[in-house]
Amino acid sequence: MIYKSFFFFLLLRVILLLLAVTVIAYGITDNQNFLIIGGLIITLVLCYDLYRFVSKRFVEIDDFFEAVKYRDFSRWFSEEQGSKDIRKLHRGFNIVNKTFKDINNERQAQFLYLQKILEMVDVGIIAYNLENGEVLWVNDSILNTFNLPSFKNIRFVEKRRPQLYDALFETYHTKDHSMTLEMKDEKLKVLVSNTIFQMDDMAYKLIVLQNIETTLNKNESEAWKKLLSVMTHEIMNSIAPISSLSETLHSEVESKRKHPDSFDLNLEDLDAGILSIKKRSEGLMKFAKTYRTLNKVSQVSRSKILVNDLFKNIENLLIPSLNQKEITLEFKNSNPKLEVHIDVHLIEQVLINLILNSRDACEGMADGKINVSAEKFRDGVQIKVADNGVGIPPEIMETIFVPFYSTKKTGSGIGLSLSKQIMMLHNGRIQVQSIEGQGTVMSLLF
Incomplete structure (x- = not known):
């Protein structure tokens, strides 16, 4: 609406100016001096008015852009004075200023919210400019971990703790990497990862560091x-x-x-x-x-194998003994091309152990069933061993993976512990779901 009003008044002035020029031309043609003089006077007045009209609006726009340049959105343009189009122009400026102020307020609120979160988390975070080392952000956790005061440039760390500087800032860790950092009077076990990102044509490095010493000690103590x-x-x-x-x-x-x-x-x-x-x-x-x-078991020798071939090997081995106990064993895989990258012998050992556990859980039942299935799971493969046996009591659920723990009279108590270790060596997981009296599902996640 602002530009319509502006162009209307601008067009009106241009038309009047053209009429004045026409009068001058007519006076020259008929040798009427009063028309020429009058036309010239009117033309000069109209040119001056046109100049003032345009320049005033461009000055207003220039003032607004100058304020935007310096991010000054606090200025208020009068909406009650001036011509109609000027008032509309001011109203538009005020709307833009209010919008920017609202955006800035939202960003400030989000920044404060994020700042509080980063200050509260027990993970050290620091981001800095790769070119000049200026710190963009650092939270209290990383300062407390290294017992350092707040600093504006990573060169401060280089001067105070050169070994820490080399390990943390000069080394690039593409994946989560555990390392031991030597401090003045102690050694810290930490998990560190970093990434590089661009912002305003500048490269920044973000480092995330977690002190895992306490967690490891606690887990190790509980395991022992x-x-x-x-x-x-x-x-x-x-x-x-x-x-x-x-x-x-x-x-x-x-x-x-x-x-x-x-x-x-x-x-x-x-x-x-x-x-x-x-x-x-x-x-x-x-x-x-x-x-x-x-x-x-400390290392694996991986190779690719079709899941169907893996299942076939185990089926040939276990079907006869399960048939003797009248327990049904079924293998399901809807994708014949599904394959896994595993140490075949070790994973066969895991599956055999899980199936034999299911056999023991189903022993004595009239309709004992064990189902072994495979399917795509997120970006990997999931193999399940499910039975309809007696299930696992809730009170021992947390202890079934403890070495040498067994509820069987003749059990060694290392089957599930060994299976868990093998899955960890494959960068996988083993999960259990069980309802006492209904059955158990053991899942291998690769």
């Missing part, structure tokens, strides 16, 4: 507690009867030594006791070997 608890239980179960039986046998031998004529040593009892000690000792040796097995 669980491991030692199970190992102590297993060892005590073997040592207690060995100690008691050894003491009994020793007592009989001592009695025979002290009273050789009056005390008859029962060789069968002695042999049975020694045999029991032998069996318990063998049990302890087996326990130690299973621990060594759990500790032995």
Whole structure:
């Protein structure tokens, strides 16, 4: 609407100016001096008026653009004074200024909100200019981690902590990378990642750093507690009867030594006791070997294999024994071209262990079923082993992956622990869902 009013008045002035020029031309043609003089006067007045009309509006626009240039949106243009088009122009300027002020207020609110979030998180964050090292943003977490005051340029860190500077700012970590940073009086285990981004033709580096020392120590402590608890239980179960039986046998031998004529040593009892000690000792040796097995798997040799071929190998191996127990085993895969990049022997071991666990859960049931299925899952593959067995009680759900923990009388307690370790070596996960009395689903996520 502003430009319509402006062009209307501009066109009106141009038409009047053309009429004045026409009068001058007519006066020259008819040699009428008063028309020529009058036309010239009118033309000069109209030219001056046109100049004022245009220049005044361009001055107003120039003032507005000057304010925009310096981001001064606080100015208010009068909407009550001046011509109609000037008032409309001022009204438009005020609307633009208000819009920019609202945008700035929203951005400021968002910035403060983000600032508070970044200050509260327990993750160190710093962004800086790659060219001159000026810090764009740094939160308190990273300052507290390194025991540094607030700084404006990373050169400050270079002067105070050169080793920290080299490890953090001079090295580029494309993926999450755990590293140990040497401080003045301690070493910190941290997880660090970074990325480079462009903003206003300038390159910036964003570093995200998390102190994982406390988390690792806590998890390690909890893992040791669980491991030692199970190992102590297993060892005590073997040592207690060995100690008691050894003491009994020793007592009989001592009695025979002290009273050789009056005390008859029962060789069968002695042999049975020694045999029991032998069996318990063998049990302890087996326990130690299973621990060594759990500790032995440290690397994988990957190759691509079709899921159907993987399933076929396991089916040929397990179907006969499951048929004897009248348990149905089914394999499902709707995509015959689906393949996985795995250590075939290790993953076969995992699947066999899960299927045998399901077999034990379904044993004695009239309609025991085990379904092994595969499907695309996000950017990877998911293999599920599901059964309709007795399920896992909620109270032991958190302990099933603890080494040597087993609810079976003859179980070693390393099957699920070993399976979890193998999946971790594949950068995958193993998840469990179970409802007591209804069944269990174990999922392998690659």
